Amino acid sequence: MRLYGRKISSGQAKGDVIIEPGAVSFLGGIDPEEGVVVDSANQVSGQSIAGKVFAFSTGKGSTVGSYVIYRMKKSDTAPVAIINGSAETIVASGAIISGIPMIDRIDISLLRNCDSVMVNADEGYVDIPRVRVKDAITVMIRKSDRVLILKRSERVGSCKGRWAGVSGHIEKGDENMEERAMKEVEEETKMRVKIIRSGEPILARDRSVIWRIHPFLAEAKRDEEPEIDWEHSKYRWIKPEEVYDFNTVPKLDKVMENLKLL
Amino acid sequence: MYLSNEQERMLSGEEGEAVRKAMELIVALGKIYEAERLIPVSSVQVSGVSYKTIGDAGLEFIEDYAEMMKKEGKKVRVKTTMNPAGMDIEKWQVMGVDREFAEKQMRIYKAYVSMGIEPSLTCTPYYFVNVPKFGEHLAWAESSAVSYANSVIGARTNREGGPSALASAITGLTAEYGLHLEENRKADVVVEVDFNPDSYLYAALGNHLGSLLSKMGKKVPYFRGIKPSEDDMKALGAAMAATGSIALYHVEGTTPEWKNAIDDDLEVIKVDELEIREHIKGMDRDCEPELIAIGCPHASERELRRIAEMVKGRRKREDKELWVSVSRAVAERNKDAVRVIEDFGGLVLRDTCMVVSPIEKRFRSTGVNSGKAAYYLPKESFCRQCVRFRPLEDLVRMVIA
Structure with missing residues (x-):
């Protein structure tokens, strides 16, 4: 799998990923002598970033942090590459003056600790060789101002007990996505719906697979209700903004955003 | 982002590694903040001068860069001035700065000077040494000088960091975003x-x-x-x-x-x-200040002369110190006022101030009239001072016997 971002600091490097979902301050937040994260606000506090591909959301703190990165590079305690969700001046400056390859605009939730990756900052991408991409569809069914969400049963293979739209895998050589979406709705809910629009695909990580989810919006007839089978235990018609109150499958809110429901 | 042929050449390394790295930094920041092009700057103010603030990490970087520029025969391309150091480079012993600190501080200072940066050592370059004009584009670090240049003078600069200001000094360029653009002002x-x-x-x-x-x-x-x-x-x-x-x-x-x-x-x-x-x-804590420190940002001529007026012919209390921080340029133009304050027993410091010098090694409490110093001095990881925040007149009165 190849994820495209934006080059910040040139170069290429291979290494194992270490992920910090939050923001990182290099001055005070990292011990430059050992290359260990010491900021207790960071999830990876206590772990070494030396020789790793360090993926974190963004930089924060003192501008002296740029020099700290440089010092780490010279003491061989620096990361071999840096991946950010969105770059800012301090870390970008530090990476460039130290010659550490860096890219940003990468969704770091698609990476996992210990993924073995190759960062090609010159071309602005990161390769995750052992991770495959699979396609799937998710259909949000709308009825007046509400949308349908379904609770996945305890018998399904993944995301047991979490709320989702109607979804299904696309096998190779499958029919076109829109037809597949309608068929999936009929199989899972016995409803006959019309597809109104599709949204930009969304990527979500599940162990060694990155799902490329193709979102569809469908319209149900006014009096139609789903008939659910073993795959789901419950269903609800909710206002789109209520999605944040449910324990959903990853990125269901993004699916709804891309369908302009949020 | 659009780059001219010359800028492309600088980025590709045709003018050497020092220029290439500086250019890479400017271009990356331009991309991050979605600039459409690079623009020339008429002057630069670099920060990252005090050894207290940048430490060994900064010292190492600046010496390495200066070395690389020297090898490649490169100097800064535009007028560039520098922020205050962690000590008065002549009177550091009187300030109580230790030798190791002083030596490292001098290495930073010399490295910057070797790049062609003027040894101004002030946060108020707009007094005499680096005076921008209305509408000029600058790449200044030092947040107080950035504010003054933008607001009081009407020049245009973003808040640069140490490395980005240096990169602008070496290339003469900055990316056009933020406060360089009319709509963001x-x-x-x-x-x-x-x-x-x-x-x-x-x-x-x-x-x-x-x-x-x-x-x-x-x-x-x-x-x-x-x-x-x-x-x-x-x-x-x-x-x-x-x-x-x-x-x-x-x-x-x-x-x-x-x-x-x-x-x-x-x-x-x-x-x-x-x-x-x-x-x-x-802001104003209940403590008896051991040090009265004026000049954050560095005192103007008027402020320096006002202090001189107040202490003229008076005697300083033995148990308190008075520091007045000014730029070398202001001190040289006001030798009479400087002499009056020094005769009183105060110390007129050039090149530094109470925030970026290691005052925590000598003092526990400081009296200031600066809203900036009152913010930085109490910080545990920085200056560890108990701060009295009082008007100038009160502070000077506290130190008169």
Whole structure:
């Protein structure tokens, strides 16, 4: 799998990923002598970033942090590459003056600790060789101002007990996505719906697979209700903004955003 | 982003590694902030000079870079001045700075000088040494000078960091984004002040408003109801920049861009004297200052002469020190005032100030009239001072026997 971002600091490097979902301050937040994260606000506090591909959301703190990165590079305690969700001046400056390859605009939730990756900052991408991409569809069914969400049963293979739209895998050589979406709705809910629009695909990580989810919006007839089978235990018609109150499958809110429901 | 042929050549390394790296940094920042092109700057002010603030990590970087530039025969391309150091480079022993600190500080200073940077060592380059004109594009670090250049002079600069300012010095360029663009210089909030602050209250007002405006997500305040002097604006801007990263403000009827600063209906916040007096209670701690330190940012000629007037012919208390920080340029033009303060027993420091020098090694409590110093001095990881925040006259009185 190849994820495209934006080059910040040139170069290429291979290494194992270490992920910090939050923001990182290099001055005070990292011990430059050992290359260990010491900021207790960071999830990876206590772990070494030396020789790793360090993926974190963004930089924060003192501008002296740029020099700290440089010092780490010279003491061989620096990361071999840096991946950010969105770059800012301090870390970008530090990476460039130290010659550490860096890219940003990468969704770091698609990476996992210990993924073995190759960062090609010159071309602005990161390769995750052992991770495959699979396609799937998710259909949000709308009825007046509400949308349908379904609770996945305890018998399904993944995301047991979490709320989702109607979804299904696309096998190779499958029919076109829109037809597949309608068929999936009929199989899972016995409803006959019309597809109104599709949204930009969304990527979500599940162990060694990155799902490329193709979102569809469908319209149900006014009096139609789903008939659910073993795959789901419950269903609800909710206002789109209520999605944040449910324990959903990853990125269901993004699916709804891309369908302009949020 | 568009790059000219010459800029492409600089980026590809045809002019050597020092220029290439600097160019890579400028271009990356341009991309991050979505600039369309690079523009020339007429001057640069670099930060990252005090050994206390940048430590061994910074020292190493600056020496390496200076070495690389020397090998490649490169110097800075535009007028470049430098921020204060961690000590007066002549009087460091009198300040109580230890030898190891002094040696490392001198290595940083010499490395910058070898790059062709003027040894100005001041946070007020706009007094005599690096005076921008209205509308000029700059790449300045040092948040208080950035605020002054943008607001009081009407020049245009973002808040640069140490490495990015240096990169602009080496290339003569910066990316065109942020405050270089007209549309980002408009006010986004109106601040109505319904009392007449003196210079002390301006420092407190800035200290208060910087954090308040940042919490509101505001970047460019427009003041109504005040008539500040240049010294007042220096104090106000420095404090707002310290507590809230405000890099530009307008004052109705006073600052050069106020007439075009408001486009739409803006949110209005009102500040009265009571609110500021309340705020001061949090800044002015109950302690007996061992050191009285004036000149953050570096004192102007007027401020220096005012202190000289107050201490002329008087004697200093044995148990307290008086430091007045100024730029070398201001000290040289006011030798008489400097002599008066030194005869009194005060120390007129060039090149440094109480915030960036290692005062925590010698003092536990400091009296200041600066809204910026009052913000930095109490920090545990930095200066560890118990701060008295009082008007200039009170502070000087405290140190007179």
